[in-house]
Amino acid sequence: MTLKKFILIITLMTTALLALETKAQASTNCISQADLNDIASHFSQFSKYTGKEFCADGSSDFQLLSSMMFMRSTAFDLNMTKSPDDFFSGKFSQDWFSYFTGRISKIKVESACPKGALAYVQAMLGLSDHVMHVCPIGLLPSFSTLDLSSTFMHEARHIDGYAHITCSKGPRAGIQGACDKVIADGGSYAVTVETYAQLAKYATALHPALKAYARASAAVYGQEAFETPISIQSKNELVLMTDSLQFLSLDPTTLATQTLGNSPSAGKIVKRASHMILIPEDKTLPGKYVFLKNQGDISQSPSDLITEYNTQTPSNKANLVDLHIGAQWTARVYKNSVRFVCDPTASTVKDISLPAGMTATNLLYVNGYDRASFSTLLSMDNGDIYEMGCANRVGYVQVSNVKFDQKYKRIYKVNDKTFGLNFNGELFSIENGKSTLLNIPTRIIEISPNQTYSFM
Numbered sequence: 001m002t003l004k005k006f007i008l009i010i011t012l013m014t015t016a017l018l019a020l021e022t023k024a025q026a027s028t029n030c031i032s033q034a035d036l037n038d039i040a041s042h043f044s045q046f047s048k049y050t051g052k053e054f055c056a057d058g059s060s061d062f063q064l065l066s067s068m069m070f071m072r073s074t075a076f077d078l079n080m081t082k083s084p085d086d087f088f089s090g091k092f093s094q095d096w097f098s099y100f101t102g103r104i105s106k107i108k109v110e111s112a113c114p115k116g117a118l119a120y121v122q123a124m125l126g127l128s129d130h131v132m133h134v135c136p137i138g139l140l141p142s143f144s145t146l147d148l149s150s151t152f153m154h155e156a157r158h159i160d161g162y163a164h165i166t167c168s169k170g171p172r173a174g175i176q177g178a179c180d181k182v183i184a185d186g187g188s189y190a191v192t193v194e195t196y197a198q199l200a201k202y203a204t205a206l207h208p209a210l211k212a213y214a215r216a217s218a219a220v221y222g223q224e225a226f227e228t229p230i231s232i233q234s235k236n237e238l239v240l241m242t243d244s245l246q247f248l249s250l251d252p253t254t255l256a257t258q259t260l261g262n263s264p265s266a267g268k269i270v271k272r273a274s275h276m277i278l279i280p281e282d283k284t285l286p287g288k289y290v291f292l293k294n295q296g297d298i299s300q301s302p303s304d305l306i307t308e309y310n311t312q313t314p315s316n317k318a319n320l321v322d323l324h325i326g327a328q329w330t331a332r333v334y335k336n337s338v339r340f341v342c343d344p345t346a347s348t349v350k351d352i353s354l355p356a357g358m359t360a361t362n363l364l365y366v367n368g369y370d371r372a373s374f375s376t377l378l379s380m381d382n383g384d385i386y387e388m389g390c391a392n393r394v395g396y397v398q399v400s401n402v403k404f405d406q407k408y409k410r411i412y413k414v415n416d417k418t419f420g421l422n423f424n425g426e427l428f429s430i431e432n433g434k435s436t437l438l439n440i441p442t443r444i445i446e447i448s449p450n451q452t453y454s455f456m
């Protein structure tokens with residue numbers, strides 16, 4: 001007999017945990033008697049809560065129920081037209097809760113799951129028991145009910161017989177169950193992309209920060225969870241943070257700038273796939289997701305690495321100079337060492353000390369921020385350039401032969417152009433190691449690549 005598990009692999013290294021405080025909340029505080037009655041008519045496990053309203057108590061049951069409430073009550077545009085690309089076909093846009101209850105009849109909370117697993121369903125001889133298993137990382141009170149409702153839809157789709165494959169290439173190459181073949185098949189990852197895209201584009205009363213978060217999430221799964229790349233109408237830009245904390249977008253070709261919004265504080269922007277994380281210069285402040293157009297904050301932590309950071313004292317925080325979040329590896333760059341997690345299936349950590357006398361200052365993405373790449377450049381405070389990364393799942397730091405004609409705070413490649421920001425706040429274009437100053441009228445304190453989408 002073959003027991004088949006359909007596991008939803010979340011974007012690796014991204015377990016988004018722990019609340020920071022009340023900001024944009026996807027969930028309600030109390031669930032009404034009428035709603036509970038209706039949910040319990042589909043899931044008898046929740047009958048014990050009927051008879052009165054059920055208010056937030058930090059329990060996993062409340063989290064599951066809130067996620068179902070999110071599916072039931074999120075309002076969408078009546079007219080949801082298809083995207084011109086693969087983000088949204090509308091195939092799964094109608095009545096999420098009915099779709100879910102038509103396929104799942106019991107939810108079981110698991111106490112342990114493989115790393116990266118959020119939820120799964122099982123089938124034996126092609127028949128499912130219609131039980132959805134939810135893993136611990138999905139159930140901390142702060143894991144957004146928005147994420148869970150998308151997850152629930154993904155799991156429900158497995159009941160129709162759609163399984164995953166191991167990606168042969170791309171950011172998730174070699175990870176079991178982390179890809180579907182092609183989005184047009186309408187499998188579970190297609191559901192993930194479509195639900196997030198639908199929230200980003202068509203939810204009518206969702207907090208703007210949650211919509212921005214959903215937009216980036218649709219892009220992450222769209223770009224990472226398919227063996228055949230999906231069609232996306234997008235544009236790449238370089239985001240500039242000015243010393244007056246304004247975000248500007250810079251068109252890499254025309255070099256035209258446009259005002260976007262304001263940054264909540266000065267700091268470093270770390271990319272996690274399509275998401276942006278702000279690590280403030282002020283070490284009394286927490287790291288958090290940042291959105292470019294004044295959409296506000298969301299309550300979930302953008303990464304377990306940021307959750308860790310946020311618990312530290314200001315002086316410990318100051319020891320972290322940069323952070324790399326790839327699809328299969330992460331590196332915490334400290335002043336005198338680098339802490340690698342190179343195995344996406346385990347939590348093995350390896351610290352590598354920098355050579356004596358070397359102090360790390362920042363990462364440089366001379367080939368662009370690439371989620372699939374296993375290496376990047378690291379600059380020291382004396383301007384020396386090192387290469388670091390994971391080779392065969394083992395972290396390394398070694399001298400690089402790459403040289404620049406000045407010390408850079410940041411380097412990113414956007415399309416075919418390489419941009420560098422120096423410590424005086426000047427922006428340069430870099431070609432064959434030679435820097436040319438660009439005429440930007442204000443001082444720039446941080447740069448980051450960004451992608452915009454014509455659909456959402």
Ligand SMILES: [Zn+2]
Binds near residue numbers: 007008
């Ligand atoms: Zn799945």
